[in-house]
Amino acid sequence: LLPILSYPDPRLRTIATPVKEVTAEIKTLITDMIETMYEAQGIGLAASQVDRHIQLIVIDLSEDKDSPRVFINPKVTPLVEEKQSYEEGCLSVPDVYDKVERPNKVRIEALDQDGNAIDEEVEGLLAVCIQHEMDHLSGVIFVDYLSRLKQTRARDKVRKVLKIREKQGEQ
Numbered sequence: 462l463l464p465i466l467s468y469p470d471p472r473l474r475t476i477a478t479p480v481k482e483v484t485a486e487i488k489t490l491i492t493d494m495i496e497t498m499y500e501a502q503g504i505g506l507a508a509s510q511v512d513r514h515i516q517l518i519v520i521d522l523s524e525d526k527d528s529p530r531v532f533i534n535p536k537v538t539p540l541v542e543e544k545q546s547y548e549e550g551c552l553s554v555p556d557v558y559d560k561v562e563r564p565n566k567v568r569i570e571a572l573d574q575d576g577n578a579i580d581e582e583v584e585g586l587l588a589v590c591i592q593h594e595m596d597h598l599s600g601v602i603f604v605d606y607l608s609r610l611k612q613t614r615a616r617d618k619v620r621k622v623l624k625i626r627e628k629q630g631e632q
């Protein structure tokens with residue numbers, strides 16, 4: 462399992478660089494990220510969150526947690542003006558959920574782990590998730606879209622959750 466960086470860790474603000482070649486090391490990272498995402502009950506995870514600053518995200522929206530998707534060097538283009546509001550959360554901001562508006566239909570262009578091209582139009586939760594993960598690769602966290610007050614509350618909440626987790630770890 463890989464440790465997930467917690468907000469407001471400045472490393473989460475690092476801009477991810479493009480993947481030049483899908484090496485064996487990157488394939489191992491992909492496997493580790495997928496396992497880490499499942500263990501943390503996430504439906505997406507960006508490499509930035511595990512302190513690896515390359516353009517790589519993994520997503521699995523399936524019920525049985527058995528169909529992970531890998532997007533390398535992803536590029537997202539909104540296809541509609543309309544935005545949808547969705548109650549987002551983030552593995553780097555535990556126990557904080559709030560509404561974020563994003564375009565509800567996007568085009569995603571990327572490479573998969575075998576270097577094959579991905580070029581799809583997606584909407585709904587997959588579109589929301591991909592945009593949320595893409596933000597991570599640009600050092601953006603969903604709380605950045607919220608009010609200052611909510612950002613302060615988020616910081617306090619994360620601090621509290623991390624303290625509780627530390628205690629649980631010690632017991």
Ligand SMILES: O=C(O)C[C@@H](Cc1ccccc1)[C@H](O)SCc1ccccc1
Binds near residue numbers: 586594
């Ligand atoms: O990037 C992450 O931290 C994983 C995110 C992905 C995500 C956030 C908001 C909306 C869709 C996907 C989540 O922590 S995964 C847990 C989750 C699942 C559904 C809704 C909200 C949060």
Ligand SMILES: [Zn+2]
Binds near residue numbers: 550552597
């Ligand atoms: Zn997130």
